[in-house]
Amino acid sequence: MNIIGFIGSPHKDGNTAWTVNKILESAGEQGANTQVFNASELNIKPCQGCLACVKSGACAVSDDMRLIYAALKTADALVLGSPIYMGQMSAQAKAFTDRLFAQITPRFSPSFKEENAGKKLVLVWTQGNPDGEKFKAYLDYTKQMFAMLEFDVIDMVVVTGTRTEAANEQAGLGDILNRIGARLAASQKVTSTEQENKAITNITDSDNSELERVKAELAEIKRRFGLDKQEEFLKTHANITLKEFCVMLSGRDCQPNLTPDERLLTEQRGFVVVYGDSDDRVEFEGAVTAEGHTNPLAKDGPAGVLVLSEDGKLIDEDSDLYAEYVKKNRNVVNVFYCCKEGLNWVFESNIPHETFLTYDGGYDEELDDIDNGFARCMVFEISELRA
Numbered sequence: 001m002n003i004i005g006f007i008g009s010p011h012k013d014g015n016t017a018w019t020v021n022k023i024l025e026s027a028g029e030q031g032a033n034t035q036v037f038n039a040s041e042l043n044i045k046p047c048q049g050c051l052a053c054v055k056s057g058a059c060a061v062s063d064d065m066r067l068i069y070a071a072l073k074t075a076d077a078l079v080l081g082s083p084i085y086m087g088q089m090s091a092q093a094k095a096f097t098d099r100l101f102a103q104i105t106p107r108f109s110p111s112f113k114e115e116n117a118g119k120k121l122v123l124v125w126t127q128g129n130p131d132g133e134k135f136k137a138y139l140d141y142t143k144q145m146f147a148m149l150e151f152d153v154i155d156m157v158v159v160t161g162t163r164t165e166a167a168n169e170q171a172g173l174g175d176i177l178n179r180i181g182a183r184l185a186a187s188q189k190v191t192s193t194e195q196e197n198k199a200i201t202n203i204t205d206s207d208n209s210e211l212e213r214v215k216a217e218l219a220e221i222k223r224r225f226g227l228d229k230q231e232e233f234l235k236t237h238a239n240i241t242l243k244e245f246c247v248m249l250s251g252r253d254c255q256p257n258l259t260p261d262e263r264l265l266t267e268q269r270g271f272v273v274v275y276g277d278s279d280d281r282v283e284f285e286g287a288v289t290a291e292g293h294t295n296p297l298a299k300d301g302p303a304g305v306l307v308l309s310e311d312g313k314l315i316d317e318d319s320d321l322y323a324e325y326v327k328k329n330r331n332v333v334n335v336f337y338c339c340k341e342g343l344n345w346v347f348e349s350n351i352p353h354e355t356f357l358t359y360d361g362g363y364d365e366e367l368d369d370i371d372n373g374f375a376r377c378m379v380f381e382i383s384e385l386r387a
């Protein structure tokens, strides 16, 4: 276990330094590797907000923070100490915290780096005031903020009353810090799923009402644009088979006109719908969008032999690949125009598929002209295409 300490006080050997070092010493005795950084000896500038780190992944400011970035990469834990200054963390500790942005951002941030999440954190505060509850709201908030950054905050120590009694003179404090150090050295890294669940819980706990408001707003937007019905449709048909999908399309006009929901479903399921509508045009719709042309005058034989690559692109008729695929009968769709089954179009293929019938103007229930179809069309799965 690699642990780094940061002492955010101008006093090299002050209360904060003594407290942080005590925890590190104890963790070290339990076998942890420890390294301490003391703000009083380092040059750490405030964040310049240039966002170079978002673009390049590295902080553009050239100062001693570079040493800490390097150590943080392999650190499993951080002990962050700060004196309370005017009811908050010191400027040194705040500069350090802001500069963490180059490596550690919240999960919802575009520059979130999963590999840096889940580091253990012990927060150390020292204050002149003897009342440990005095700055509770701020300390709890800060703890929550570090949890949002996906530190696993395992302890928070508040050393009080240093104005009258220095930390190293306070009876019993050393033992408490020893226990915290030992606990830190023994702590286990959480899995990324546990970490993610924790992060979600943190956000929820900290801002439940805001979350509810956003949820309600989202539900209203979905309702207004009919997306709630779309979700329901996709959920209901999540496992639809080719055959069932063909039943859904049977009886439509020669241009089956997939609804937006059906188009989404075809993309999700990887279905490709093939149909002919005008006298020379063959359409591929769904997981593949392409338009093929044929020679509609060809009689008693295929008016066109369309060939697809494995990713659903139509292969050019003049290419060597086309000739090779036709020879091997690979990904071939034979297109018959006005010469089979009394239909305008019939599609045949070695690609596993199911078929459906379209009707000129759609199937008329009153006429019950079941035999008067326009085209026998097909649906196949894009995963059936081979290289």
Ligand SMILES: Cc1cc2nc3c(=O)[nH]c(=O)nc-3n(C[C@H](O)[C@H](O)[C@H](O)COP(=O)(O)O)c2cc1C
Pocket (backbone or CB within 6 Å): 009, 010, 011, 013, 014, 015, 016, 017, 083, 084, 085, 086, 087, 088, 126, 127, 128, 129, 130, 162, 163
């Ligand atoms: C500028 C300044 C502001 C301070 N503000 C507070 C404060 O708001 N509340 C408090 O309890 N102590 C305050 N203190 C006292 C320090 O928090 C306390 O002495 C601390 O233990 C110093 O830590 P160090 O020895 O590591 O520097 C302040 C001290 C300074 C110098």
